Amino acid sequence: MVLAHGYSYYGDLSYPQDFSHFSYVNPDAPVGGEISEYASGTFDSMNPYSRRGRAGRYSASIYESLLLIGAPFGDAAPADVDGEYYCLLCESLEYPESKEWVIFHLRPEARFSDGTPLTAHDVVFSHDLILEQGLPSYAEAVRRRVISAVALDDHTVRFDFAPGISRRTLIDQVGYQSVFSQRWYEETGARLDEPRMEISPGSGPYMLDSFEVNRRITYRRNPDYWGWDLPINQGRYNFDRVRVEYFSDDAAAFEAFKTGEYTFRAEGNSRQWATGYDFPAVQNGWVMREEIPDGNPPTPTGFIFNLGRPTLQDARVREAITLAYNFEWTNQQLQYGLMSQLYSFSQGTRLEATGVPEGAELALLESLGDLVPPELLTEPAVLAHTSSADQLIDRRNLRRASRLLAEAGWEVGDDGIRRNAAGEVLTIEFPYSTSGSATGEAIIESFLDNLQAMGINAVGQRIDPAQYTQRQRDRDYDMILDAYVAFLDTGTGLHQRYGSEAAAYSLFNPAGLASPLVDAVIDASLMAESPEDRDTALRALDRVLRHERFMVPLWYSANQWFAYWDVYRHPAEIPQFSAGVMDWWWYDTDRAAELRAAGALR
Template identity: 60%
Template sequence: MLRSRIGAKAAVRQVRDVASLALVSFVFLTASALVLRAESEMIKSHGYSYFGNLSYPEDYTHFNYVNPDAPKGGEISIAVAGTFDSMNPYTRKGRAAALATVGYESLLGSVLAGSGALPADVDGEYYGLLAHTLEYPADKSWVIFHMRPEAKFSDGSPLTAHDIAFSHNLLLDQGLKSYADAVRKRIPKVEVIDDHTIKFYFAEGISRRSLIDQVGFVPAWSKKWYEETGARLDESRLEVSPGSGPYVIDRVDVNRSVIYKRNPDYWGNDLAINKGRHNFDTIRIEYFADATAAFEAFKAGSVTYRSESDPKRWATSYDFPAVNDAFVKLEEIPDGMPPANTGIIMNLDREVLKDRRVRDAVALGFNFEWTNASLLYGLQSQQHSFSTGTKFEAKGAPEGEELALLQGLAAQPDPEVLTGEPRLPHVSQKERLNDRRNLRAAMKLLDEAGWAVGDDGKRRNADGAFLSLNLLFNSSDTPTNKALAENFVSNLQVMGIEATFEVVDPSQYTSRERDHDYDLVLDGYPALFGVGTGLQQRFGSEAAKLLFNPASLASPVVDEIIEKALLSETQEEEDMMLRALDRVLRHEFFLIPTGYVADHWVAYWDQYGRPEMIPPFALGTLDFWWYDAAKGASLKEQGALR
């Protein structure tokens, strides 16, 4: 990567005594020269990271964790519980099929759904795919991408800078309004310089975070296809724009299956970024009514790979004949990512849940220790941070730079945030679901909040309204999660809350989640693992009504910390900002954590290979695993698979 460091700053001092026109001309000419020098501080590179550090050199041949000689061929099949009615994942309408984005690429790479970051052994680094290089000034006020002229869509048509500009504008015109409004403020102009060169301009006076990577990851769609078909991005449909990626849609059977096949004419096969990847000839997705049916299909060999998330099933159900005969392989593979913050989300847009005392009481109704011992076979650990187990996890009372940051916020955090330790989940007795000590504490909180118990055992406020809460549940979710939710609701009822448990089909569940039509829901937030505008989309007030912010969180304190974090200039400052954000998010308290598993639990019919060392940030099954033809043939010879 070429870096030219020039320390000059463009500045013009006020001239009080101008002796002559020549002197004035000299001053302005000097200032102009300094500006030109500053503008010449250019960075041109094969990849991008915010702080400029790239682990892979320009002449890298493949990512370190892949097998560059991995064979191509075979099929992997996966079960999904639920339904789908669309192949367009970019619209609010309908329910898109799994992996519906698999065919699309961007300037700075592509990621198969569920594969994690790319590359998966480093964080916050991106390398050119549709673009071979990019260049930008040190102040990141704009970026130019130089595209690979050989790139083409699966229909054989060339992929050019015109398609990139079209795709960017299509998202603004027909994508989510909240996304479009945010992007227009930050990225006011895009310019196609020639067929293979495109320039994006960034607004002045804003953070430079997530600008270059924002435009670098816009999916590339075919301008020609959209213009010829008249299709819209915001409509649900089965026919979609051709992509440029390694896979294309082979067959769609609505609500039953989707098959993606590897494109034999894929333009990017020989690129270093793709070596050892995209190894399966076909990826087959089979749909089932619920998680139980999906598991039975795996046992029968109808599907051949499974990533398990249900502790009960992992502990008790993998003793069927194919496992005992060593036809099916079970593995527990370390997961280097901090756990996602999954649990029972409280919708802060509901008036009753705006009262912190009510939220505290509701949380005391969840008994993690009993749930883990009785339902989860002791296999889960409790999340206690939005970045559990990382350097971003807030610990102890704030001090030093973190304390100074919190004290200097205009939004004025709660004094508890400035002086106390970060919030931790409550502890319950594991011997019985109804922890009487916690339930008594919860009832006291509800009394203080004005929800008194009547003669019928129901809680009402001064106006006589019942304290009612509804937990929305997806019918395709696991039986274990259903039992977890039902037991939690039963504890709320013991408190005198009129709590209900509502099970809806996947389509209705998706629609209601989008509209935040629930009081409580099993959902989550990704772990804090870096600074970017994605923090605003997840935790920011402007995103309070979006699907990505299921708690409807709208906190001026959170907003201000995120804004300051986006302006951090060093890695150390960024780390401190994330610890402060973790502390404040935990204090806001909108998530009752239900636990996590530290490893990937995978089960598969023993016909696949993988690198010996799995990278920390992705399991990568669909990305860099491969089909072992000899093992596959052996399974068929023994009658294990058809």
């Protein structure tokens, strides 16, 4: 039997039971001040768990889970280790070596923000609520794996797991489920799956302070938060307020940042980073720019195919369309040479597939028999194609794409348009949001221009954020700019993101990828008996996903770009997995007073 203050699959925890604080924080960081950032578009709900409506940014930040898995505003926690989860609402957990069940012992002092106790009954209620009213793909995945949740008493809850399945990600899955107030839901009659502005009380260090629909949301530090003395919370949550300002698009948001309407900006526009920061506040030393290395594998962002469309189910068509993306020209002309080419789902890590499969990876693939296409065993892992940096249309890639399309039955007519034998035009509809950056729009439009040069009827549809969100959810597109999740470890979440089990409707699988081979490799990673076997399976997964060609990989930066008014400070050493801006940075009151005296800040 294992009794511990945290959980990792192999039982190894970097922080001992008596640790005082995470190693990367400043435990003496001052508390106070405000950090403000922006969001583009609109919001019409403060319930982040509904499939309908657009939830306000950080609306899930007020809720906590049994285990600490991430920080309220999206930072990793802990940020210096991967795959380790420390007790938050629980004070300990116990489980057998077989991991067929787990018991969490809750902290008796845990409270919701309205002062009511948080108990094991709230945990069970929340679990059942998610199964009944949560996102279908997530609820079904949990229902198949977790067969019971029982409150043994007010502060003890037990989860039992289905027999005959991998023990991976079961304990941490129930450990990171948000816990809601049973009393509030029963008194109000609210549903988890409905958009609404009224929120249930959370138990976290921040609580909702105020909001103006489509203008701003403010969260405030809860002085009566039950968990301030926990070691995991020392040096963290240092801002009194977190404010989010909403703007119609990125251009309007950037102009507001220049004037100090909000004070922190994570910059994602390479052109802006290269040329936009020459305004007076930067020249006067009031606004700082900082590049912080990102130790995570880059997010697999791309132009994603809707595999539910019959025309896109032919891999030759998808490969041909991929050849229309000219990274080299885009990077040079639109992104100032600041980006690197993306091609892997775990790029730059030990899990990135390279060359032809060999050794243990080859043996694993061979063991899967006819599921594996012969070329996957003999050809190098798929890499991004190269293109000419001198002109948008690369004639060599255009000819290669034309051959693939012709092989797939899409011939060019006298009018330059591709049709199949039934006379149907090869059409690609690509919606994108008006709230995006001008650079992002230019990249999409250049891609569509190249598709048109191939004879494809490529149509860009610039639509408002609310309509865009709905089309995303309804999978009403041929292609869309979206992202998957990079992986450094295995887990049942891989089935939700890349597997077949909910491919027809999962919001986490925008391509609708449903491949028996992918399923089998994920299963192999889940059943691995050693870290080495797990890594072998995940390298094979990266190889197989790239072979499926369900998205056109785009770009990434090895650094995170931050611009902020000079009132924020952080420790000198930044941990590998998070910059921790909202988590463990702090406010410099003296410097803020200087900027106000100089007329720089209001």
